[in-house]
Amino acid sequence: MAGRTGTIPDVPRFEVRPRIRIVRDDGVIVMGPGKADLLDEIQRQRSIRRASEALKMSYMRAWLLVRVMNEAFGSPLVNKLRGGAERGGAELTDLGREVLRLYREMEAQAREAMRPAARRLLTRLKGGGRRR
Amino acid sequence: MAGRTGTIPDVPRFEVRPRIRIVRDDGVIVMGPGKADLLDEIQRQRSIRRASEALKMSYMRAWLLVRVMNEAFGSPLVNKLRGGAERGGAELTDLGREVLRLYREMEAQAREAMRPAARRLLTRLKGGGRRR
Numbered sequence: 001m002a003g004r005t006g007t008i009p010d011v012p013r014f015e016v017r018p019r020i021r022i023v024r025d026d027g028v029i030v031m032g033p034g035k036a037d038l039l040d041e042i043q044r045q046r047s048i049r050r051a052s053e054a055l056k057m058s059y060m061r062a063w064l065l066v067r068v069m070n071e072a073f074g075s076p077l078v079n080k081l082r083g084g085a086e087r088g089g090a091e092l093t094d095l096g097r098e099v100l101r102l103y104r105e106m107e108a109q110a111r112e113a114m115r116p117a118a119r120r121l122l123t124r125l126k127g128g129g130r131r132r
Numbered sequence: 133m134a135g136r137t138g139t140i141p142d143v144p145r146f147e148v149r150p151r152i153r154i155v156r157d158d159g160v161i162v163m164g165p166g167k168a169d170l171l172d173e174i175q176r177q178r179s180i181r182r183a184s185e186a187l188k189m190s191y192m193r194a195w196l197l198v199r200v201m202n203e204a205f206g207s208p209l210v211n212k213l214r215g216g217a218e219r220g221g222a223e224l225t226d227l228g229r230e231v232l233r234l235y236r237e238m239e240a241q242a243r244e245a246m247r248p249a250a251r252r253l254l255t256r257l258k259g260g261g262r263r264r
Contacts, residue, residue: 012204013157018150018242022253025145030257072144074258095256102253106246110150113245114238121154121234124227125162126206 011127016118018110020103030072031103035065039092039100042066042078048090073099143259148250150242152235162204163235167197171224171232174198174210180222198222205231 021032029035041051052062070076077096081089092100122128153164161167173183184194202208209228213221224232254260 014162015155015157016238017153017155019153020246021149021151022257023147023149025147030146031253072258073256099253099256102249102256105249106148106253109245109249110242113241114152117234117237117241121163121231121238124205124231124234125154126204 012125013127014122014125016111016114016122018107018114020106020110024072028068028072030068031099035069036100036103036107038062038065039069039077039096042090043092043097043100046081046089046091048078048080051090069096069099144257145259146254146257148243148246148254150239150246152238152242156204160200160204162200163231167201168232168235168239170194170197171201171209171228174222175224175229175232178213178221178223180210180212183222201228201231 019033021029024030037055038051038057041054042048045051045054048062048066049059052059055062066078070078073095075095076093077099078090079093081091151165153161156162169187170183170189173186174180177183177186180194180198181191184191187194198210202210205227207227208225209231210222211225213223
C-alpha cells in the first residue's frame with residue numbers, strides 16, 4: 001500500500017553487531033565495547049571527565065572502568081595527568097594505545113571475516129535485511 | 133609465595149568471547165547467542181519444552197524468542213509439531229537450520245579471524261593471559 005502511494009514503505013533495517021569481550025575467570029569483563037569506547041574518548045578528549053561526559057556516564061563509572069583495566073593488565077592503560085589546571089586530565093599510556101589498537105583490530109577482522117555469511121543471513125530476513 | 137610452596141599460583145585465566153547480534157532498527161535483537169543456543173537445543177531435543185528446561189529458561193520465554201525470530205524472518209524457523217503425545221514438540225524448519233548454520237559460520241569465522249590479535253592482546257594481561 002505504502003509503495004502504491006509513493007511513500008517509503010515501512011521496511012525494517014538491520015545491523016550486525018559483533019561485540020567482543022575479554023572475560024576473566026571471575027566473570028569480570030576486562031575489555032569490551034564500552035571500555036574500548038572509553039579509551040577512544042579519553043584519547044580524544046585528553047580528560048576522563050570530558051570522556052565520561054561525552055559517553056553520558058558518570059565520572060565515577062569511567063574511573064571504575066579504567067581501574068578495572070589498569071588492574072587486569074597489571075600496568076596502567078590510562079595515566080592521570082598531574083599538575084594540570086583541570087581535574088581529570090588524562091592520557092593513554094603506550095600500553096593503553098596498544099590494547100585499544102589490538103581490540104579495534106579484532107573487531108575489524110571479525111566484521112570482515114563474517115561479512116559473506118552475514119550478508120546471506122540478512123537476505124533471509126523480512127524486508128530483505130536492509131542494512132542500517 | 134604460592135610458587136615457592138609448590139601449590140598452583142593463583143593466576144587468572146581469560147576467555148575471548150565474540151557475541152554477534154542482528155539488531156532491528158526498533159532495537160529488537162532478532163538473532164544472537166541466546167537465540168542460536170535455543171535453536172540448537174530445539175534441534176537436539178525436538179521439543180521447545182525440553183530445550184527451555186535444558187537452557188534453564190521458562191517455556192514462555194523460549195516461545196517468545198521463537199516468535200521474535202519467526203516474525204523477523206517472515207516465515208517460521210521453528211515448527212510446532214502437532215498431534216504428538218507431548219506438549220511442546222517442535223523442530224527446526226529448513227529456514228531455521230539455514231539461519232542457525234549461517235550464524236554459527238559467522239561466529240566461527242569471526243573467532244578465527246581475530247585469533248592473532250586476540251593472542252597478542254591476551255599476552256598483555258596480568259598473568260600472561262592464560263586461556264580458560
